[in-house]
Amino acid sequence: MTEPEAEPARPALPRPPGAAATSGSVHGDIAMLAARLFAAPMSLVAIAAPPRLQVVGVCGLAADEAGCAEVLVETAVRDATVVWDAGVDDRPVLPWGVRFHVTAPILSPDGRALGAVCVMDRTPRLGVSEPQAGALQALARLAGAELERQRQAADVTAHVQTEAQLREREASFRYLFDQNPNPMVVCAVRSFRVLAANEAALRLYGYTREAFVGLSVDNIRVPPPDAAARPPLPAHGPGVSFVRVATHRRRSGATFPADIRASAIVFGGRPAWLTVVRDITDQQRAQAQLAEAEAKLRQSQKLEAIGHLTGGIAHDFNNLLTVILGNVELLQESQPPDSAGAELLAVVARAAERGADLTSQLLSFARRQALAPHQVDVNALLHKMHALLARSIGEHIVTAFAPGADLWPALIDPAQLETAVLNLVVNARDAMPDGGTITVSTRNVSIDSAAGQPDAAPGDYVLVTVADTGTGMTADVLGRAFDPFFTTKEPGKGSGLGLSMVYGFARQSGGHVRIESVPGAGTRVLLHLPRAAHEKPQAPDPGERGTRGPGGHESILVVEDDARVRAIVEAHLRGLGYHVLVAGNGIEALDILMGPARIDLMLSDMVMPGGLTGLQLSEQALRIRPGLRVLFASGYSQDALEPPHGQDDGKRLLRKPYRRGELAARIRELLDAPG
Ligand SMILES: Nc1ncnc2c1ncn2[C@@H]1O[C@H](COP(=O)(O)OP(=O)(O)OP(=O)(O)O)[C@@H](O)[C@H]1O
Ligand SMILES: [Mg+2]
Structure with a gap:
């Protein structure tokens, strides 16, 4: 064995960040031992970190140069065997004039090749001895053990980090849950018991936390009348949510409509629903008011349209009737009384007058009546009418008059008011075939805002109410009562113009009319007449009818x-x-x-x-x-x-x-x- 040679001079390459550990690290020591084992100048320990090779220990090389030995490590990783390529090797890919190399794979505990320990020399060698080969494999096992230790250490760190993140997430969730202004309740999927609730929910339901948590959801939920028709809850699972509207109950027993939005969560390791509850009483009330106002608006638009239609026709009829009545009256003068001609003319006159009455009602409805508004003392006018009505309405019906005190004068056409009240009283009589009571009353009212009443402008009104204890109207009849020609009476009994006239008169006078009716209990018609600005009432002035009248020479x-x-x-x-x-x-x-x-x-x-x-x-x-x-x-x-x-x-x-x-x-x- 010879000592590793000094490195040949090579241009320095930039060192990448996080370059592999060399001396001082376990893998660096292993590289150094491997070089010593073969008395070779170069060695490295590398692991495959696809797509790259990561050098974790070197000897006789700079770590950033070692990447050139990729081909050797790759072969070892692929074959997972020791490469005894100890002969002369002229492969051009081998760097630094390497002529000898021996490589041992680093294996994972389950036998996969993770990397390699590689020893290289510039001098060719003839062979590798058994002990050398065994020692190199032992070094490779050591490198594998070190890798495993490092991996476990990294796992522990990651675990610690995950736990911290979890705790942080849970704290944020707690905060969002507790401080959320929307009432939130968590309940168990199977037992339907409340597992948690935030402050807003405790306030909404009126419980203390101790009393609320553990309660069955059935304690705060009113079962719908038709429980079978209720759609079943979806199966609990990740990402599942549902929306419901239900009736819920507070601790006081008071109920409210609730909008429920639930999402599937895991709470304390158990499947649960996180529900956000909203009291939608106000929202439902606003929706109902809007729908009612829309219906009223449609109704008044419909009456407006029919009014336009009828107004034109009635106008033409009026002129025709003026001609007929006028000629009849002229002819009547030339007929001796009690003659056949006089009788026939009387029939024509009555028919024409009936025609004139109907036309007049139509004009009233169409708001085309030529009104003659006065300041009218409504109490005086009704008082005078009442005596007359009481006599003519029938004995089985009691008529009462309840005049309001200090009644304001109204600015209206008194003759039209008489017709309107007459129409209402006749309707009331017809609704009470077996007798009952008609009450006509008056009082002052001030309307501040037109909320829900598209026809009613704010202001002062003289309210005339005609109430009966009769049959009342169904919703359907009520919806059409003001329509001209709408009647439920037998042919010949009603023309269906009475309420139309009242409606048109009220609207044209600057007032409005409303009906309140309960089937079986009776009807009230509320006629709002505009208050007159001045306080000095004038006596109503019904014109003379059917007489020749005073003449003159002017x-x-x-x-x-x-x-x-x-x-x-x-x-x-x-x-x-x-x-x-x-x-x-x-x-x-x-x-x-x-x-x-x-x-x-x-x-x-x-x-x-x-x-x-x-x-x-x-x-x-x-x-x-x-x-x-x-x-x-x-x-x-x-x-x-x-x-x-x-x-x-x-x-x-x-x-x-x-x-x-x-x-x-x-x-x-x-x-x-x-x-
Ligand atoms: N006080 C009431 N009680 C019960 N139903 C009523 C009352 N007033 C009106 N109605 C219903 O409304 C319908 C329309 O009334 P309206 O006065 O416009 O016409 P009419 O009474 O049928 O005929 P007309 O008044 O032209 O002779 C009536 O046919 C009746 O069904
Ligand atoms: Mg009528």
Whole structure:
């Protein structure tokens, strides 16, 4: 054996980080012993760390140069045998002029080759002795044992690290669980017992931790009415989760709807569900309110649409009925009383009046009724009606009137209010075939916000309630009660326009109406009327009907675009003794007004084609002839603001179709008014 030679001078290569240990390490010592064993200048211990070779010990070489011996180690690893390649070796891949090498594999405890111990010389040799070979294999076993020791040591470190990480994770989880504002409960999969709960959950359910943990989930859960229909829980397993809505119970016994989100976890080594519980009472209430508001909005949009449709038709009918009634009244004058002709005309007049009533209801519903709003003392009006109703409603029904104290005046058309209340009282009577009580009451109400009531604007209202103890309405009937022509009554008994009229009247007046009804228990209709700004109520002023009425000799200008209506009005007024001038539109009327003719009063239609409306005409007329009296006639108003609300506007409006008596009375009244 010769001592290892000094290294030949070679260019230095950069040393990679983490380069293998050499002297001082066990593997470095093994490399050195192997070189001594063969009296060779170079040796190395390397392990296969695919895709690279990792040199863990060298002798006579720098660790970063040893990679060149890969081919030797690879052969040893592949064959797991000692390579006795001791002859002359001219393989070009062998570096540093190596001519002799011997390699022993490092084996793992289960016999896999992990690396090799390799000895090299630049001088060829003839052979390797048995003891040398045995000693080299012993060194390779030593290297393997060292590797195993290192691996076990690394395992222990890793284990210690994992434990620390686990503890850290558990602490974070604890923190997130305990401090979480969402109530969280952990329960065992099989026993369904509560294993843990956070503060928020204890607050939600109202338990102390001691009382809560260990409780069966059945103590906090209300079984659904149809437990069989409940979908089964999913099988517990990694990544499994489910969502449920259920009814839960607090310790106080109070229940609440709960949104449950559960995830499968392992808790204390046992399969468990981690559930996040949310009290969704508010959310459900908000959803219900939203749905209700949407339904109400749809309902009022539907009524709005039908209103548009009916309004136009009713307007045309009004003019026709004015013509029919007017002509009947003229003909009646020429018939001797009790004659056959007079009787026939009376039948026609009644039919036409019934037609006029229906049209009027339709116009009310369509909010196209020409309203004559006054400040009305609603209590006085109802008091007067009550005496009348009590007599006519039938003996088996008790009628009561409960007037509210200090009732505000309402700004409404009193004749329309009478019709509306009549419709409601008749409905109440019809709902009580076996008798009962109708109560009409009034009181002041202030509405602060329109929450849930799309129709109700905030403000002050005079509330008129008509309540009965009758059959009540099913939800289906209630949903359609305001629809025009919706009736549950036998043919001929009801037209289905009563509530439609009430609805339109309330809305057009700037109020609203609502029905509360319980099948079998009765119905309440709440009619909200707008409060009048001024406190001085005026007496309602129902026009005279069916009489000839007072006449006069003044001069009257009639402005009306419908020729047939114009002819009737002219005939009536002449019959009453007046001097009459006629105009077919506003322009013609202005022509006459600017002329010399005497005119004491102008009777003008409200809605006219051809540029000027009745209101615009009256403004210009008053400029030409200040002090001129003006009476408007209309069966139709574009909206509730026409004519403008005011103290006297109600008196200046004649609603079509009007009877001759009303026409005569209004004209006389205006002509006789001072100033
Ligand atoms: N007080 C009530 N109690 C029970 N059901 C009612 C009441 N008021 C109205 N209804 C129901 O609403 C439907 C519509 O009422 P509405 O007043 O619009 O028409 P009508 O009474 O049937 O006919 P009309 O009033 O035109 O003669 C009625 O047919 C009835 O089914
Ligand atoms: Mg009715």
